[in-house]
Amino acid sequence: MALVVQKFGGTSMGSIERIKNAASRSLAAHREGHRVAVIVSAMAGETDRLLRLAREVAQIPNAREMDALAATGEQVSSALMAIAIQSLGGKARSFLGHQMKVLTDSAFTKARIKTIDAQRVISALDEGEIAVIAGFQGVDDEGNITTLGRGGSDTSAVAIAAALNADVCEIFTDVDGVYTTDPNVCPTARKITKISYEEMLELASLGAKVLQIRSVEMAMKYGVPVHVRSSFSTSPGTLVTSEGDLEQVVVTGVAYDKAEARVMLVGVVDRPGIVAEVFSELAQRNVSVDMIIQNVSTSDRAPGAPGLRTDVTFTVAKSDLARVKEAIADIAKRVEALDVRYDEDIVKVSIVGLGMRSHAGVASTMFGILAKEGINIQAISTSEIKISCLVATKYTELAVRALHDGFGLAKEPVEEHGGV
Numbered sequence: 001m002a003l004v005v006q007k008f009g010g011t012s013m014g015s016i017e018r019i020k021n022a023a024s025r026s027l028a029a030h031r032e033g034h035r036v037a038v039i040v041s042a043m044a045g046e047t048d049r050l051l052r053l054a055r056e057v058a059q060i061p062n063a064r065e066m067d068a069l070a071a072t073g074e075q076v077s078s079a080l081m082a083i084a085i086q087s088l089g090g091k092a093r094s095f096l097g098h099q100m101k102v103l104t105d106s107a108f109t110k111a112r113i114k115t116i117d118a119q120r121v122i123s124a125l126d127e128g129e130i131a132v133i134a135g136f137q138g139v140d141d142e143g144n145i146t147t148l149g150r151g152g153s154d155t156s157a158v159a160i161a162a163a164l165n166a167d168v169c170e171i172f173t174d175v176d177g178v179y180t181t182d183p184n185v186c187p188t189a190r191k192i193t194k195i196s197y198e199e200m201l202e203l204a205s206l207g208a209k210v211l212q213i214r215s216v217e218m219a220m221k222y223g224v225p226v227h228v229r230s231s232f233s234t235s236p237g238t239l240v241t242s243e244g245d246l247e248q249v250v251v252t253g254v255a256y257d258k259a260e261a262r263v264m265l266v267g268v269v270d271r272p273g274i275v276a277e278v279f280s281e282l283a284q285r286n287v288s289v290d291m292i293i294q295n296v297s298t299s300d301r302a303p304g305a306p307g308l309r310t311d312v313t314f315t316v317a318k319s320d321l322a323r324v325k326e327a328i329a330d331i332a333k334r335v336e337a338l339d340v341r342y343d344e345d346i347v348k349v350s351i352v353g354l355g356m357r358s359h360a361g362v363a364s365t366m367f368g369i370l371a372k373e374g375i376n377i378q379a380i381s382t383s384e385i386k387i388s389c390l391v392a393t394k395y396t397e398l399a400v401r402a403l404h405d406g407f408g409l410a411k412e413p414v415e416e417h418g419g420v
Contacts, residue, residue: 002034002035002166004167004168005160005161005166005168006026006029006036006037007040007135007157008040008081008172008231009171010046011173012172012174013041013081016080019077019081021232022084022172024088025172026081026130027085027088027130030090030130037130037131037161037164037166038081038130038133039160040074040133041135042073042074046073047070047073050069050073051070053069066108070109070136071096071134071136071137074097074135075096075134078095081132092129092130092132094132095134096134096137097136097137097138097146097156098138098145099120100121101139102116102138103115103117103141104139104146105140107146109149110147111140112148113148113159116163118160118164121164135156148214151212151214155218157169157215162219166224168226169224169225170229171227171228173229173230173231176229177191178208180192180252181254181255181400185256185396185401186254186397186400189409189410190410191235192252193238194238194243195241195253196354197241197242198385200226201213202255202386204216206257206348206388207255207257207350210228211240220242223242227239249354249355250353250362251352251355251362252355253351254352254403255350255352257348259319260290260316260318260390261317261318261346262313262315262378262379263314263315263324263328263341263342264312264313265311265331265332265337266341267297267309267339268312268336269335269336270296278312278331281330281331282316282331285324287320287327288316288320290314290315291315291381292313292381293313293314293379294311296310297309309338315390318344321344328340345392345393346378347391348389348390349389349391350389351386351387351407354385356384356387357384365407366389366406369402370389370399370402370403372402373398375391375392375399376391377389377390
């Protein structure tokens with residue numbers, strides 16, 4: 001008998017019929033002899049509706065009250081889920097974040113989990129009940145309701161699975177697993193049977209939307225196996241665990257992210273401490289920076305001998321661009337930049353794979369594939385298991401398909417068996 005945590009997202013909870021379908025899946029697992037805890041999101045579109053109401057009342061609503069409002073979406077769905085299980089002949093009890101108790105910090109709208117007291121849920125499981133827990137929410141030391149930010153129900157599910165020492169955390173969504181790339185862009189994308197935490201974390205951070213980044217981080221930290229499955233099929237899905245697929249697979253997937261913008265400080269005076277000054281200011285404004293490139297300025301306006309001025313280029317989330325422009329107006333003067341340029345017409349295309357650690361020439365292969373398609377690379381960043389290139393947005397689909405085909409990702413990996 002296993003302890004199974006199941007999480008149903010907004011699409012899976014999108015209507016009464018879908019809630020009944022989710023309830024039947026949870027009850028089926030319970031009747032197989034498993035102990036079952038269920039984490040639910042708000043019904044599809046409900047959180048957006050609630051936030052719109054708040055903004056109709058006030059242009060900038062109070063963050064504490066926003067959390068109190070947004071958390072009601074999961075309160076509704078957890079109660080409906082428990083009722084649905086009961087209507088099918090099962091025993092179920094719903095729990096809100098403060099009843100669980102999911103203790104968080106007080107960073108309203110983006111709280112982080114500190115501890116979880118799972119004793120009440122364990123008692124319910126011991127009594128043969130299915131515990132239905134509202135995701136996305138918690139409570140701070142002062143008793144205020146908090147929320148974990150968008151996608152927070154995934155984080156709730158993994159955290160609760162860790163607290164319960166669950167055997168697996170099943171994430172039920174509207175897709176039947178993790179694919180080698182976005183099937184909407186590349187028709188030959190193939191579902192991955194098993195993927196490592198590291199690879200999934202990179203793919204999630206680089207634009208893949210299947211799992212929320214914080215949930216993968218938590219799963220990796222606490223060793224929680226995560227099973228991504230479809231609510232609407234019996235497909236086995238994708239298992240996210242400590243070990244990925246076969247060793248000889250060099251590249252596991254291709255991801256892309258259109259949510260970044262490029263900022264270029266042209267002709268900055270080249271002296272020690274300049275780059276630190278630029279990025280310290282951005283850090284103080286809570287702006288996360290991704291790719292960073294520094295090179296000798298090629299501006300015609302750069303006076304004097306080569307090397308006296310430098311160009312500093314970096315990327316940020318488009319959602320942060322307004323704050324960046326506000327900061328750069330002051331920074332540019334202090335570092336004596338000759339010009340500032342912004343570009344939102346870019347996309348970051350990346351390849352990810354544990355096999356890169358032990359295979360040479362992956363970067364040159366990637367660059368060669370893009371060059372063959374006439375795609376100019378504007379910036380590059382790397383880690384042990386990923387390579388990212390910045391290209392013009394118009395090349396998104398071409399780049400993704402070319403890399404997917406170039407690294408043979410449409411083919412099923414074949415396990416090699418050694419002889420004796």
